[in-house]
Amino acid sequence: MIATMIESVANLPCMILATITLLISLLFLHYYTKHNKVVLWNLPLVGLLPEVFFNFHGLQNKVTQLLEEKKGTFFLKGALLAQSDILITSDPANVHHIMSSNFSNYVKGSNWRKRFDIFGDDSIFNADSQVWQHNRKIARGFFSHHQFHQLLNKIVQDTMAKGLIPVLDYIVSGQSLVVDLQDLFKRLMFDFASLIVFGSNPNFLSIGFPENVFTKALDEACEATCARHFVPDSFWRLQRWLVIGKERKLSESWKTIDRFCADHIAIKRKKLATNEDGFDVLNCYLTGHEITGPTPTDKIIRDNITAAFLAIGSTTTSTLSWFFWLVSKNPLVEIKIRQEVDKNLPENKVCPMQEELSKLVYLHAALCETLRLFPPVPSQLRVPIQTDSLPSGDHVNENTNVMISLYAMARMVSVWGEDCCEFKPERWITEDGRIKHEPAHKFFSFNxxxxxxxxxxxxxxxxxxVVATMMRNYNVRVVESHPVVPNLSTVFSMKHGLMATVTNRWN
Ligand code: HEM
Known part of the structure; x- marks a missing residue:
């Protein structure tokens, strides 16, 4: 602690100078880009920082355009204040090389862990090598366990019957028929994740829309840790030291997440003491189940609980929100989903069962198409351990950050064809009506x-x-005037949510 403070104080003049320079440059460039409608990057000193802050969406599109021009890969020289060069790629051959064939040479690395420190060095999300392998074995053991498979149907049914349907029924029966779908999905997926992790449904999606400090903390942590990637380390460290800006929010989120996990661990210990049993992640950890092995420290449990909520809740919330937005822009797709749902779901059944869901091929395709165009994790970063040559012919070394842009990959003619920017579920369906499986290095949304x-x-x-239940029973119309803007965050969310009206389909 004292050593960190001394280090911070010693770096103080440097950090202040960096901050002032950065702020002046950002303000100047904001003015310039706004009035000249151009995208600026590779700028001396500040690199692409101005674009990140003032034109994030424009930047994504510019990266896409450049990747298309440069045949899928280009180098971005590190700004003077930044730490290293970045190689940006959307070339599936490079993705395959980095993620699969030369996997052992590419790690998340120590910089990643520094920036995502709130999620814990030992969580599956942050760890590399043996620590990651150990966590992966546990996660695989849990999610492929027969007890989990028996439970999944019940968990899905529970969240629909106790959360989604009563809340939507309440909305359609009330004065205000408008709801923020992103918020609704966030609540639903928190309940879903809680059932998996803690074995209980907190009913965060319920009439009255209770406040949830944990999901708010998780969202703020995702935003703050993402922002850290675009500024020099000294900048966010100074912010953290001064407890200002996103770093202030991050430190508050940190406390909230710690408290949330500690409370749940304590509750579960009490339940276990009275012999209450169940199959959930926390139960396995605390009882030293064969899946998890000997009970680890509470800190390690806390890190993996947090990672689980991020993996389960944030990704699915993002996908469902973008799905309803894309469907609202493509009424023909909605008609086809409706026809499929009506054909395959029994008439008076509100919550579909797993066997019924497996028949919904067109809906599956529409979700794949959503995940292609709006991948919840829009980019992946890796650092090579040793110098390497990529299939594209580019050379990287241990000072190169390799960034894979999934957002750009979806919009590359060379990868997905001339209609790449269109929302076309049909591209996912084979001639004999099955789901077409694309290799993971091309459809990279699940890594x-x-x-x-x-x-x-x-x-x-x-x-x-969720979609089948909603489309079978309700009409959901996105409010056209509502601004839908991507948020600058680790998970691709909507900055202002997604407002929609919901009415009963059968009245
Ligand atoms: C639309 C939903 C989802 C998407 C798009 C998605 C995507 C991803 C991506 C991109 C990664 C790699 C993250 C990284 O290495 O930085 C990942 C990892 C992971 N996901 Fe998902 N995910 C989704 C839902 C889920 C769900 C529902 C679960 C659990 C029930 C889950 C469990 C995991 C786990 C355990 C990992 C860590 C794998 C590892 O590092 O070895 N995910 N997911």
Whole structure:
């Protein structure tokens, strides 16, 4: 602690100078780009920082355009204040090389862990090598366990019956028919994640819309840790030291997350003492279940609980929100989903079962298409341990940050064809009416190689359950005038939510 303070004080003049320079440059460039409608980057001193802050969406599109021009890969020289060069790629061959064939040479690395420190060095999300392998084994063991599979259907049904349907029924029966869908999905997915992690439904999605400090803290942590990637380390360290800006919010989030996890660990210990049993993540950890092995420290449990909520809740909330927005822009897709849902779901059944959901091929395709265009994790960063040559012919070394842009990859003609920017579920369906499987290094939304997402099928089951339930029973209309803007965050969310009207389909 004292050593950190001394280090911070010693760096203080440097940090202040960096901050002042940065602020002046940002203000000047904001004025310049606004009036000249151009995208500026590779600027001396500040690199692409101004664009990140003032034109994030424009920047994503500019990166896409450049990647298309440069055949899928280019170098961005590090700004003077930044730490290293970045190689940006959307070339599936590079993705395959980095994530699969030369996996052992590419790590998340210590810079990643510094910036995502709130999620804990030992969590599956942050760790590399043996620590990651250990966590992965536990996560795989849990999610592929027969007890979990028996429970999943019940969990999906529970969240629909106790949360989604009563709340939507309340909304359609009331004065105000407008709801923020993103907020609604966040609540629903928190309940879903809680059932998996703690074995209980907190009913965060319920009439009255209770406040949830944990999801707010998680959102703020995602924003603050993402922002750290675009500024020199000295900048956010200074902010943290002064307890200002996003760093102030981050330190508050940190306390909230710690408290939330500690409370749940204590509650679970009490339940276990009275022999209450169940199959959930926390139960396995605390009882030293064969899946998790000997009970680890509370800190390690806290890190993995937080990672689980991020993995389960934030990703599915993002996908469902973008899905309803895309469908609202493509009424023909909505008609086709409706037809499929009506054909395959029994008439008076509000919550579909897993077997029924597996018949919804067109809906599955529409969700894949959403995940392609709006991947919840829009970019991946890796650092090579040793010098390497990529299939694109580019050379990288241990000072190169390699960034894979999923957002750009979806919009590359060379990867997805001339219609790449269109929302076309049909591209996911084979001639004989099955789901077309694209290789993970091309459809990269669930990651690829040894670190591929473990919860893909679980996510589809839940998301299909939600959409089928909603489309079968309600009319959902996105409010056209509502501004839909992507948020600058680790997970691709909507800055102002997604307002929609909901009415009963059968009245
Ligand atoms: C639409 C939903 C989802 C998407 C798009 C998604 C995407 C991803 C991505 C991109 C990663 C890699 C993250 C990284 O390495 O930085 C990942 C990892 C992971 N996901 Fe998912 N995920 C989703 C839902 C889920 C669900 C529902 C679960 C659990 C039930 C889950 C469990 C995991 C786990 C455990 C990992 C860590 C894998 C590892 O590092 O070895 N995910 N996911």
């Amino acid at each position: 690829a190689g040894p670190r591929i997402c473990i919860g893909k099928d679980i996510a589809f089951t839940m998301m299909k359950g």
